[in-house]
Amino acid sequence: MPDTDERDLTLVFLIDALGQEIVEGSGFCERLISAEPIRVASILGFSSGAIPTILTGRLPNEHGHWSMYRRDRGRGVFRRYRWILRFAASLPRGDWRFRRWLTDRLRADGVTGYFSLYEVPLGLLSQFDLCERRNIYRPGAFEGDVESLFDRLEREEVPYRVWDWSVPDDRALREMEEAARDGRERLLFFYSSVLDATMHLQGPRSDATRIRLREYEEAIERVAAAARAGGRNPRIRIFGDHGMAPVRSHFDLLGSLSGIDARVPDDYLVFVDSTMGRFWFRSDAARRTILDRLSERTDGRFLDPGEMERLGVAFGDREYGEEVFLADPGVLFVPSFMGSRPIAGMHGYHPEDPDSDTALLADPAPSRPVRTIRDLRGLLLHDLGIDAEGR
Ligand SMILES: [Zn+2]
Numbered sequence: 001m002p003d004t005d006e007r008d009l010t011l012v013f014l015i016d017a018l019g020q021e022i023v024e025g026s027g028f029c030e031r032l033i034s035a036e037p038i039r040v041a042s043i044l045g046f047s048s049g050a051i052p053t054i055l056t057g058r059l060p061n062e063h064g065h066w067s068m069y070r071r072d073r074g075r076g077v078f079r080r081y082r083w084i085l086r087f088a089a090s091l092p093r094g095d096w097r098f099r100r101w102l103t104d105r106l107r108a109d110g111v112t113g114y115f116s117l118y119e120v121p122l123g124l125l126s127q128f129d130l131c132e133r134r135n136i137y138r139p140g141a142f143e144g145d146v147e148s149l150f151d152r153l154e155r156e157e158v159p160y161r162v163w164d165w166s167v168p169d170d171r172a173l174r175e176m177e178e179a180a181r182d183g184r185e186r187l188l189f190f191y192s193s194v195l196d197a198t199m200h201l202q203g204p205r206s207d208a209t210r211i212r213l214r215e216y217e218e219a220i221e222r223v224a225a226a227a228r229a230g231g232r233n234p235r236i237r238i239f240g241d242h243g244m245a246p247v248r249s250h251f252d253l254l255g256s257l258s259g260i261d262a263r264v265p266d267d268y269l270v271f272v273d274s275t276m277g278r279f280w281f282r283s284d285a286a287r288r289t290i291l292d293r294l295s296e297r298t299d300g301r302f303l304d305p306g307e308m309e310r311l312g313v314a315f316g317d318r319e320y321g322e323e324v325f326l327a328d329p330g331v332l333f334v335p336s337f338m339g340s341r342p343i344a345g346m347h348g349y350h351p352e353d354p355d356s357d358t359a360l361l362a363d364p365a366p367s368r369p370v371r372t373i374r375d376l377r378g379l380l381l382h383d384l385g386i387d388a389e390g391r
Helices: 047-056 079-088 094-108 149-155 169-182 194-202 208-229 284-295 305-310 373-381
Strands: 008-015 038-040 067-069 128-130 160-165 189-193 233-240 249-251 267-270 276-281 300-302 323-327 331-333 358-363
Touching: 008 169, 008 208, 008 276, 008 373, 038 276, 038 373, 047 149, 047 373, 079 094, 149 373, 169 189, 169 208, 169 249, 189 208, 189 331, 194 208, 233 373, 267 284, 276 284, 284 300, 284 323, 358 373
Parallel strands: 008 189, 008 233, 160 189, 249 331
Antiparallel strands: 038 358, 067 128, 233 358, 267 276, 276 323, 300 323
16 A cells, blocks of 8 residues: 555546547646556446446446446336327427426436437337436445445545536536645545547547647646645546547448348347447347348447457346447447437447557556556555455
8 A cells, every 4th residue: 555644635537538549649747747648448338338447446247337228127217208208209300308308307306327318219218228327426326236436435434525527627627626725635536528529529639639638737737736735745647438539431320221121129129329239139030130231341340249248248138238239440320329410539449449548647656557447446545545455
């Protein structure tokens, strides 16, 4: 364990989509952190699976969270709205008012986790469920014996404060600066999705990305300076959950299945994420037809069971899909249930693609090796003098 001092203050900046390929050689935060950024592998999936992996130190099939949408297993959040959804599905495409109403209803029903209805077809919503029912930045978010960073901090009675997706960046950073200078916390945790949004729209290697990084850098310097002004020793940990790849081509996954002899939802069900088509089948014929049709593609492939096991995304009851068709890096499904228009940057590709890697910028240097996002929880606990493996 590193020596801990009550003046030590761990400052965590979780910047969604902070890719190693983007920060490497960019000079990002070099005034604060002299060491090179450390390459950190992510998992297969999106933030809805990667951030739980950071917080729990476990793989998706261990903590239970992967894609934002999974199959309804009988207790789904959309179940009570299935009649309204059936009616709403007949509304014209401009159904954003209904989506806003439904979002408010789900919040009123007690869903505190992050979600968006995106453009998921309303007629199919009640077949699915949200994986993140509870806010993962608060204690008690995971099922069973899965203990998140925040569960552990509560148990160890470590004073901490978190700013999650529900707080705009400017307010969060202002409050973090105050807390760093005047507060009594030992860990301050900031999450931001602004870089991710910028790179989706403008692309990861754009000027907009460089400007955004500069803004983060200045904000992080202000927080670190505030901590020093308050007599604290800041321990800076900046990292993301995954990287971002430039989009190079598009594929109309649903369009490619038109005309086959199988229908949704009677023969099969599909959820089209931006880079993954996840399928459930009601007949062997439908399975064969779809596997045959998509196996011809050269811009994506079905993941075999052994690989899903190895990547930690093999779920016992196949709630996230019986078969997963994964796009090759840079290929975007257009349209998908996430959007009908092409965008410039995307993630959610195979974790072995270098653009999937995130970065860790750390000062002082990490006291233990960090190779994947699974190692970050242990590092943060270790920084606080807590043995992550210990119970
Ligand atoms: Zn994103």
